Amino acid sequence: MKRLNCYRMRMVLIGIVAGIVFGSGRAKADFTFGEPVNLGPTINSSSGDAIDCFSYDGLELYFDSMRSGGYGGWDIWVSRRPSADDEWGTPVNLGSPVNTGGKDTCACISADGLEMYFSSPNRAGGYGAWDIWVSKRPSADEEWGTPTNLGPIINGSYDEDSPFLSGDGLVLYFDSTRPGGHGSYDIWISRRETKNDHWGEPINLGPIVNTSNSEGYAFLSCDGSTLFFSGDPYEQVRPGGYGNSDMWMTRRSSTSDPWGTPVNLGPVINSSSSDAGPRVSPDGSMLYFCSERPGGFGGTYGDIYQAPIIPIVDLNADGIVDAEDMCIMIDNWGTDYSLCDIGPMPWGDGVVDVQDLIVLSEHLFEEFPPVELEPAE
Secondary structure, rough: OOOHHHHHHHHHHHHHHHHHHOOOOOOOOOEEEEOOOEOOOOOOOOEEEEEEEEOOOEEEEEEEEEOOOOOOOEEEEEOOOOOOOOOOOOOOOOOOOOOOOOEEEEEEEEEOOOOOEEEEEEOOOOOEEEEEEEEEOOOOOEEEEOOOOOOOOOOOOOOOOEEEEEEOOOOOEEEOOOOOOOOOEEEEEOOOOOOOOOOOOOOOOOOOOOOOOOOEEEEOOOOOOEEEOOOOOOOOOOOOOOEEEEEEEEEOOOOOOOOOOEEEEEOOOOOOEEEEEEEEEOOOHHHHHHHOOOOOOOOOEEEEEEEEEOOOOOOOOOEEEOOOHHHHHHHHOOOOOOOOOOOOOOOOOOOOOHHHHHHHHHHOOOOOOOOEEEEEE
């Protein structure tokens, strides 16, 4: 009977507010993380494995590995699955011409699946130690073409590494040791007007995100409002963390606003070992990263883990999701109030609307003790 009443209440509340006219805006909801789980021996090996990216349909997982069967040191591999509910399949090496006898890492696939940016050191035709390259293909069903160096505006005699492309394909995030930064590795961005234009002069992300230590492995949410990043386990790491290298997050109200003070993702995700390379699944439900924490299969950078991203739905923090939380959401209907903007992604979509109500209704009468992220020191 209680389950039936809960269901009726959900349907009634959704029906009452679904027809309300709502406005627009930007918001960033609160969320926390579940316990990390190792992806297991199909993906991970004793040779070391590091997460790169997903295809935008969430059915392809790209990662780096030194496992046997490759072309050199680090190669780029891909694992596929029929649907988001299926297990990841046996990884396949991307092969030549992407992988070489050297190191080829940090792949990032464009939203249309036609461009793949990656980094490689001392590859023929490069400008320095680590350079950023791009491989293209006519369609998502065809093989990747011969990689092209991004040229001297992006690459130079210093390291340029770990590229990440914004959802619209017009902003490129990457790590670099070039002059003008704040530490060993900093996060930089380059922009282009259209996908047919060349990349512009890189700009340092600034001292709020970058420090005198190492920052990199940037991941940008699809709406551009949330930036995840980490240090490099083998460089000097940012203070205020839990181990050798930690993962952090910063937010902004809109793409024209500055980034806020980064916060540590906390001790559920970060450990006393190195934790790096945060990546979020396309549906926003899962955080993936690599870690050298105990219990893995071993190797440089350790294993790839996943942890659920959980929206904080107890809006008044009284320990239970109930009618009071529903009233808070309805009172802020059509606004950009970040506390209530919890759907469809955990960080919201910029407006309190039926998407947020659906998420809240799925957790009615559940207990949700509040969990907060650790502030940066």
